[in-house]
Amino acid sequence: xxxxxxxxxxxxxxxxxxxxxxxxxxxxxxxxxxxxxxxxxxxxxxxxxxxxxxxxxxxxxxxxxxxxxxxxxxxxxxxxxxxxxxxxxxxxxxxxxxxxxxxxxxxxxxxxxxxxxxxxxxxxxxxxxxxxxxxxxxxxxxxxxxxxxxxxxxxxxxxxxxxxxxxxxxxxxxxxxxxxxxxxxxxxxxxxxxxxxxxxxxxxxxxxxxxxxxxxxxxxxxxxxx
Ligand code: ZN
Numbered sequence: 001x002x003x004x005x006x007x008x009x010x011x012x013x014x015x016x017x018x019x020x021x022x023x024x025x026x027x028x029x030x031x032x033x034x035x036x037x038x039x040x041x042x043x044x045x046x047x048x049x050x051x052x053x054x055x056x057x058x059x060x061x062x063x064x065x066x067x068x069x070x071x072x073x074x075x076x077x078x079x080x081x082x083x084x085x086x087x088x089x090x091x092x093x094x095x096x097x098x099x100x101x102x103x104x105x106x107x108x109x110x111x112x113x114x115x116x117x118x119x120x121x122x123x124x125x126x127x128x129x130x131x132x133x134x135x136x137x138x139x140x141x142x143x144x145x146x147x148x149x150x151x152x153x154x155x156x157x158x159x160x161x162x163x164x165x166x167x168x169x170x171x172x173x174x175x176x177x178x179x180x181x182x183x184x185x186x187x188x189x190x191x192x193x194x195x196x197x198x199x200x201x202x203x204x205x206x207x208x209x210x211x212x213x214x215x216x217x218x219x220x221x222x223x224x225x226x
Contacts, residue, residue, distance in 0.1 A: 001025065001026050001027045001028060001029075001185055001186070001187055001188075002027065002028075002029045002030070002031060002185070002186040002188060003018075003022040003025075003027035003029070003030045003031070003183060003184075003185055004030075004031050004033065004112075004147050004166075004168045004183060004184045004185070004186060005018055005030065005031075005032055005033065005054075005168060005171050005183040005184075006032065006033035006034060006035060006060075006114070006148075006149025006150070006167075006168050006169070006170060006171065006183075007033075007034070007035040007060070007149045007150070007152050007169075007170035007171060007172060007173060008032075008035065008036050008037075008040070008046050008050070008170075008171045008172040009035055009036075009037065009038050009039040009040045009062065009170070009171075009172040009173045010036075010037050010038065010039060010040025010041055010042050010043040010046050010086065010172065011039075011040040011041075011042070011046070011171065011172025011173065011181075011205050011222075012040075012041075012042035012045045012046055012049070012205070013200045013201045013202070013204050013205045014171050014172045014181040014198075014200045014205065015046055015049055015050075015171055015172065015181075016049070016200070017181055017198045017199065017200035017201075018171050018181050018183050018196075018198055019049070019053060020198075021183075021196060021198045022183070022185075025185060025196075027185065029055050030053045030054040030055060031054060031055060031056045031057075031112055031147070032050050032054040032056070032057040032058070033058055033060070033112055033113070033114055033147060033148060033149040033168060034057075034058050034059055034060025034061075034062075034063055034101070034114035034149060034150075035060030035061065035062045035063060035114065035149060035150070036050050036057075036060070036063055036098075037062055037063060037066045037086050037090070037098070038060075038062030038063070038065065038066055038079065038082055038083055038086055039062070039079070039082045039172070039173055039214075039218050040082075040172050040173070040205065040209070040218075041205065041208035041209050041211075041212050041214065042208070043066070043086045043089055043090055043094075044089060044090060044091070044094060046172075047090075047094050047097070047098070051097075056105050056107065056112055057101055058101060058102055058103065058104055058105055058112050058113055058114055059098070059101035059102060059103055059114060060114040060115075060149070060150070061114065061115065061123040061150070062079070062083065062086075063098045063101060064098070064099070065083045066083055066086045066087055066090060066095065066098060067095045067096070067097075067098030067099035068095075068099065069087070072084070078215045078217060078218065081214070081215055082214055082215070082218065085212070085213075085214060103120045103121060104117070104120050106140060106143060108188075109142055109143055109144040109145060110143065110144070110145045110146070110147065110186075111139065111140065111143045111145070111146040111147070112146075112147050113146065113147075113148055114148065114149055114150050115148060115149075115150040116135055116148065116150075117135050117136075117138050117139055117140075117143075117146050117148075117165075118134075118135050118138035123150065125150060125151050126148065126150075126151065126155075126165070126167070127151060127153075127155075129157055132155075132157035132159075132165045133157070133159055135165060136159050136161075136163045136165060139163060143163075144162070144163055144164065144191075145163075145164045145166065145186075145191070145193075146163075146164070146165050146166070147166050147167075147168055147184070147186075148165065148166070148167050148168070149167060149168055149169075149170065150167070151167060151175070152169065152170035152173055152174055152175035152176070153167060153169060153170075153174075153175055153176045154167055154168060154169035154176065154182055154184070154195045155167035156193060156195075164193075166184060166186075166193050168182070168183055168184035168195075169182030169183065169184065169195060170182055171183055173218075173221065173222065174225045175221075175225065175226050176225060176226075177224065177225050177226055178197060178225045179202060179222060179223055179224065179225035180197040180198055180199050180200070180225070181197070181198045181199075181200055182195060182196070182197055182198075183195075183196050183198070184196065202222050202223060205219075205222060206219035206220075206222055206223070207219075
């Protein structure tokens with residue numbers, strides 16, 4: 001069993017809850033699809049845990065922005081605020097590590113990428129079946145399953161030809177009106193994907209967001225899962 005997680009966004013309580021849950025479900029490999037940091041109050045701690053647990057880790061747009069020192073114009077005001085704050089909290093070696101993460105990885109018949117298999121560096125969002133179908137045309141040869149994150153909403157599309165695009169949802173900031181942390185389990189033998197939801201101590205995360213002076217909205221949205 002492989003555990004797939006994405007969009008942790010510095011939410012340590014959610015990440016710990018996911019790893020605990022995965023342990024009970026016999027997950028022997030973990031894969032991280034990016035956005036370990038940004039928004040949440042514990043970027044360093046999340047980097048450390050992900051490095052300890054995950055065999056494959058790919059770059060997210062927030063990881064890239066927090067690793068760099070350049071302008072962050074492409075993000076909205078709240079994201080920008082949290083990216084600048086996160087930069088001050090990370091050690092230079094952590095930012096260096098973020099910058100060097102690969103944009104995608106291919107392993108057996110599976111591809112792992114944060115946003116989209118086609119032009120991953122553009123950070124496009126895949127919300128619809130039409131877009132999912134279009135993306136499948138750009139799978140590298142021999143890839144049947146592509147696992148992504150980025151929208152913070154779980155999604156599973158199977159094409160008529162049998163290729164699959166799976167968005168594993170978000171650990172640390174779900175936006176599908178379910179406040180519980182989300183991740184996915186992939187059974188390599190059956191080729192099956194199951195989404196998991198895990199309760200965690202949202203109040204602790206919210207308190208830290210407010211205590212650290214991060215935008216209040218980032219605390220509030222966790223409660224509603226949006
Ligand atoms: Zn994200």
